[in-house]
Amino acid sequence: MAKVWVFTEVSADGTPAPSALELLTKARSLGDAEAVALGPGATASAAALGAHGASTVHASDDPVFTDHLSQPAAHALHALVERHRPNLILFASTHDSRDVAGRLQARTGSALMSNATDVVSPDLARTAIAGGSQLVDVALEGPVPRLILVRPKSFAAEPSGGTAAMVPVDVEIPEELRRARRLERHEETASGPKLEEARVVVAGGRGLQDAQNFALLHELAAALGNAAVGASRAVVDAGWIAYSHQVGQTGKTVKPEVYLAFGISGALQHVVGMKGAKRIVAINKDPDAPIFRLADLGVVGDALQVLPALIAEVKARRV
Amino acid sequence: MQVVVLVKSIPDPSGEAKLGPDFLVIREGDGVLDPGDEYAVEAALTLAEASGGEVAVVSMGPANAASAIRRALAMGAHRATHISDEALRGADALATAKVLAAAVRRSPFDLVLAGVESTDGYTGTLPMTVAEMLGVPSATFARKVEVTAGVARVERQTEAGYDVVECALPALVTVTASAAEPRFPTLKGIMSARSKPLEQLALADLGLSPAEVAPTQRVVAVEATAEKGPGEVIQAGDDDAARIADLLAEAKVI
Numbered sequence: 125m126a127k128v129w130v131f132t133e134v135s136a137d138g139t140p141a142p143s144a145l146e147l148l149t150k151a152r153s154l155g156d157a158e159a160v161a162l163g164p165g166a167t168a169s170a171a172a173l174g175a176h177g178a179s180t181v182h183a184s185d186d187p188v189f190t191d192h193l194s195q196p197a198a199h200a201l202h203a204l205v206e207r208h209r210p211n212l213i214l215f216a217s218t219h220d221s222r223d224v225a226g227r228l229q230a231r232t233g234s235a236l237m238s239n240a241t242d243v244v245s246p247d248l249a250r251t252a253i254a255g256g257s258q259l260v261d262v263a264l265e266g267p268v269p270r271l272i273l274v275r276p277k278s279f280a281a282e283p284s285g286g287t288a289a290m291v292p293v294d295v296e297i298p299e300e301l302r303r304a305r306r307l308e309r310h311e312e313t314a315s316g317p318k319l320e321e322a323r324v325v326v327a328g329g330r331g332l333q334d335a336q337n338f339a340l341l342h343e344l345a346a347a348l349g350n351a352a353v354g355a356s357r358a359v360v361d362a363g364w365i366a367y368s369h370q371v372g373q374t375g376k377t378v379k380p381e382v383y384l385a386f387g388i389s390g391a392l393q394h395v396v397g398m399k400g401a402k403r404i405v406a407i408n409k410d411p412d413a414p415i416f417r418l419a420d421l422g423v424v425g426d427a428l429q430v431l432p433a434l435i436a437e438v439k440a441r442r443v
Numbered sequence: 444m445q446v447v448v449l450v451k452s453i454p455d456p457s458g459e460a461k462l463g464p465d466f467l468v469i470r471e472g473d474g475v476l477d478p479g480d481e482y483a484v485e486a487a488l489t490l491a492e493a494s495g496g497e498v499a500v501v502s503m504g505p506a507n508a509a510s511a512i513r514r515a516l517a518m519g520a521h522r523a524t525h526i527s528d529e530a531l532r533g534a535d536a537l538a539t540a541k542v543l544a545a546a547v548r549r550s551p552f553d554l555v556l557a558g559v560e561s562t563d564g565y566t567g568t569l570p571m572t573v574a575e576m577l578g579v580p581s582a583t584f585a586r587k588v589e590v591t592a593g594v595a596r597v598e599r600q601t602e603a604g605y606d607v608v609e610c611a612l613p614a615l616v617t618v619t620a621s622a623a624e625p626r627f628p629t630l631k632g633i634m635s636a637r638s639k640p641l642e643q644l645a646l647a648d649l650g651l652s653p654a655e656v657a658p659t660q661r662v663v664a665v666e667a668t669a670e671k672g673p674g675e676v677i678q679a680g681d682d683d684a685a686r687i688a689d690l691l692a693e694a695k696v697i
């Protein structure tokens with residue numbers, strides 16, 4: 125049976141990243157699933173990882189893995205690969221995992237596929253291109269382990285009710301791999317639900333005209349109560365709103381019950397991050413905007429007029 | 444300070460990307476400098492100007508990549524290396540990384556800059572593979588890069604905010620659109636680009652064999668997905684707020 129590993133990011137309190145549980149759910153359908161968790165919280169995450177299908181968790185709580193970028197993790201993962209010879213390693217498409225996967229590839233010479241949306245078998249994966257209008261099957265060849273970076277929310281996490289054996293990782297990290305140091309962490313504390321978890325996402329693009337108008341989106345989100353504010357890359361690049369709100373290829377992937385796009389054109393790179401929403405509402409003054417092709421309800425008009433009216437309507441219906 | 448920038452030539456993004464029968468992107472016409480790499484070129488020029496250093500660009504791509512390379516030179520880069528070889532057609536990220544690492548290694552360098560991900564390929568892993576092959580530390584997703592006394596200080600964008608990272612040189616850094624505002628080449632820049640050194644290399648010049656750059660991944664099928672038909676479209680003013688609220692109620696979110 126194929127040995128399928130999931131490279132797992134954990135927070136210091138032992139909570140595995142939601143994407144790790146999604147990937148384990150897929151991994152156990154492909155073979156014997158195991159997890160590798162590196163950094164503070166790793167050991168404590170073993171129970172949750174086991175409950176989602178990991179038979180073994182290779183764990184180290186050593187802060188070297190979070191204090192120093194990518195090199196220690198790639199080094200330890202490579203040592204584990206040499207020892208245990210997995211057939212496939214799944215990574216979530218996050219900034220940190222992507223870095224580790226890229227470095228590991230240099231050492232193993234294996235195929236590394238990015239942006240996968242499905243894994244068919246340990247040597248065949250799928251990706252969506254052109255905003256999801258085409259599916260491409262990619263065969264992975266050459267030395268094992270094959271490496272695949274999977275877009276978040278490609279699979280639903282389902283508990284297996286299992287338990288994992290915990291194997292401590294004892295790999296020496298040489299001093300020369302500690303040259304990139306993380307000195308400070310700055311996290312924006314947003315009120316309300318997280319973008320990836322919100323039931324409604326109210327997103328704005330360049331059509332909102334001005335950074336100040338994002339206040340209307342925040343007001344709508346607050347009126348809805350279970351909503352988060354998203355944004356296109358154009359407005360993030362323009363500095364109207366922080367990057368943590370960006371939806372799309374280089375930003376977050378969201379799958380809310382409803383996605384409302386105000387003044388967003390619907391570029392392919394935006395669409396890949398939100399097309400999984402159950403319902404899509406688009407407000408755009410250009411009747412030919414590509415976003416209308418995937419909208420369940422499209423409103424042709426000025427977002428700045430629709431927004432205040434909608435805020436009032438939502439407030440009225442929620443009392 | 445010697446700065447190397449990895450720049451990619453991509454098919455004009457305003458045109459429609461087409462796949463050939465072998466599932467490879469058809470690359471006709473002049474390539475353009477990947478807009479994502481313009482930020483890296485700009486950041487490199489700013490850093491080199493501050494330290495009195497030089498910027499070299501390295502690009503792997505077919506003959507029509509020359510126009511992208513010339514753009515980087517016109518922006519102000521001092522010299523360029525263009526690796527082009529029939530054996531590299533269809534090269535995957537691993538093969539590209541081997542080629543770029545071998546090309547970068549030919550001269551001493553302090554810093555390698557690259558884009559976070561390319562506009563056409565967006566694998567986003569290639570710079571890290573190069574960093575590992577070069578044996579240097581790295582920081583990705585830099586929204587700000589400064590260098591003082593042989594140490595790069597980077598603000599690294601994270602999913603939740605940003606981290607401050609320090610990295611001893613030599614190092615590799617990938618930059619986002621926030622890192623720099625790319626300058627527009629001046630007429631003088633465009634003229635002088637023609638006389639700047641542009642080295643053309645083939646695979647053998649890097650000591651690599653075609654077998655070493657054989658792709659490890661291959662597209663075996665392309666299939667169109669069922670398009671969800673467009674839904675209802677109304678004009679603003681036609682009870683738009685009430686209609687949207689109805690949909691929200693149907694979705695049980697209000």
Ligand SMILES: Cc1cc2nc3c(=O)[nH]c(=O)nc-3n(C[C@H](O)[C@H](O)[C@H](O)COP(=O)(O)OP(=O)(O)OC[C@H]3O[C@@H](n4cnc5c(N)ncnc54)[C@H](O)[C@@H]3O)c2cc1C
Binds near residue numbers: 375
């Ligand atoms: C490698 C790469 C990665 C990328 N990653 C991402 C990503 O993660 N996320 C992302 O979003 N983009 C991404 N992009 C950028 C993407 O291609 C688009 O440029 C971007 O999504 C456009 O943002 P926008 O829709 O806000 O702006 P525009 O495309 O400028 O659209 C603005 C829209 O607003 C409409 N409008 C104008 N005024 C009004 C008004 N008063 N009322 C209503 N509508 C109005 C216009 O008709 C237009 O449709 C990426 C690009 C590349 C190359």
Ligand SMILES: Nc1ncnc2c1ncn2[C@@H]1O[C@H](COP(=O)(O)O)[C@@H](O)[C@H]1O
Binds near residue numbers: 452501504536543
């Ligand atoms: N063929 C290439 N030649 C030079 N640099 C490249 C090439 N391909 C990718 N790069 C660099 O690697 C970055 C990420 O590209 P990618 O891995 O294709 O998403 C780009 O922004 C470039 O800086």
